[in-house]
Amino acid sequence: MKSSIAIALLVSTLPVCAQDLEVLAAETRETVLPVVPEVVAAMQDAMAREGVAGAIPVCRDLAPKLVGKKREETGWVIRRVSLKTRNPERATPDAWEIVQLADFDRRAASGERPETLEKSEIVSVDGRPVLRYMKALPVSDVCLNCHGPAEGLDPELRRKLSETYPDDRAIGYVKGQIRGALTVKRPL
């Protein structure tokens, strides 16, 4: 009896209706996604000025820094994850994220536009509702410089990457594949 009351209370606190989810997802998108074009622009700029190897700090330092700023502003957990990580310490996905990343790969392979792939869901964590949001980060031309097939990579860049990332799995991608995702956990 007690447990059924607890469940009823829990369910009543979850804004489960589809409209709520769409509103929350839209807010999350608007708050978090501006980081993506900011990073890409900085990357193109750094590459034009300093060459490919000189742009490593953009993906290594600037992207996590901008994501960290959003984290501070919102209190949400925001990070980048991938099924084939370059930096496993930062970017190893959890079980929910693995499912979504695999689904993004499947959807991209079956012809969905990779830049449109996203997922939002309200889940319960320790009895509290949390919005989970994920947005695919597709491989565009600029990404191939550092995540493309090994034989096409600049030798200086390969040397620097292997020094910092001995377990680098984030090469061999082609345009349109899913490099990873931006992932958000937003307590409600």
Ligand code: HEC
């Ligand atoms: C100049 C080289 C460079 C370019 C260009 C580049 N990246 Fe990266 N990328 C890196 C490095 C270095 C890391 C490791 C970052 C770290 O240490 O957290 C990384 C990590 C990532 C991660 C985090 C997951 C992981 O594997 O650790 C994602 C996602 C990612 N890159 C996506 C992209 C996308 C999408 C593009 C194109 C828009 C891109 N990168 C272009 C160098 C690059």
